[in-house]
Amino acid sequence: MSAIAIIGGTGLTRLGSLEIARREVIHTPYGEPSGPVTHGHLFGREVAFLPRHGPGHTIPPHQVNYRANLWALHHIGVEQVIAVAAVGGITERMKPACLVIPDQIIDYTWSRAHTFYEGSLKQVTHVDFTEPYSLELRHAMIAACAAAGIGHVDRGTYGATQGPRLESTAEIDRMARDGCDLVGMTGMPEAGLARELGLSYATCAVVANWAAGRGTGEITMEEVGQNLDIGMRDVARMLEALMPLL
Template identity: 65%
Template structure:
């Protein structure tokens, strides 16, 4: 099947309860094994595929995800569009816990990750245009879907991609804010760039799970994050039911 839509689920979204599963497929790639089998199914009356970025048991930390294998596998089965769902920390005042956001920019602070397909025995050097890292058309669909569903969502913003797996220090978050970042996560890169290299339309749906370090009161706990993610992922599921027919 070609021209597929894929949903990549991050922390808090390791499965889609509303997905009518038809089959699961493990794809071997030249870059190793993906995070897990690709789940084929029907959602909102349309065929989609789903991949859990951290594995279906949420056991793969962000710096050890095989991003190249994940993206190559999706492209191999005919995926042309990806909605990438990710939990993030809020930096600026408008990005409070529970908020949905559709970033339009990204700054990469990661290191030591396999971040390109263009290496090895090359016949020429390729430089992708990454001025606008997220697909404009797909972002417009997410924005329209959120409005139609009556969801309050931030329709722009800059995503800071950090290495992880530890959370950031308060000083690091202040640096990110000075750099112009609105939210911080650990999986946005190289995922977005690899999708661009493969010609896949890619857009992010970020769910703010907590205030970033130093932006809230006290320490950041997994209990707080889990509570916000439950609410946020319910909003994501509502959004997907509306957006998928539009895409």
């Protein structure tokens, strides 16, 4: 049983340092997860790995089966979830290739299956979402970044948009007025579903580019790829320092 899971986003469809033990196909009441769960050892700790967009990065953010992914991890005994996500930087500190450990989130998504509490219910259930990320896990990730000497930002508000298109400048301006520091497409409903299942969940966001209107010229996939290459190397170093802290 793996008590720790890593959900990989854009730029992290596999963990190069993971010593793979087996792969497990899990069927859920909510449909199929993004792919098989890979079990193995990462820097001495037993972990489970699941690529959010599928092994070949073919599932767009608005079609990820977030409920199946989180239910599958909970089903196999996962207690802590480290979610890695590529994002755009809105405010000045959120520079490309930087790692950010956000502490708040705003949900701009729509039409996604966002709760387990629906259908034939015995009662209405509301979960507290005041602090959407696990404080303990966030602090461990921040400590790991510091121990590894990785430049990082230890807080910020993640704005979750619908995708798959990128945002307009006006939309980013609105998000900035709302208090968003980052923009991404997978933060919700993933964080909310993790809370409903009682999972300790936190995000390591890798800034892939300046958000619309915050940089110069168009956002290119070449630029995104270069920044993700740098950022994902830091993610690997962060994970190595994090494992002994969990």
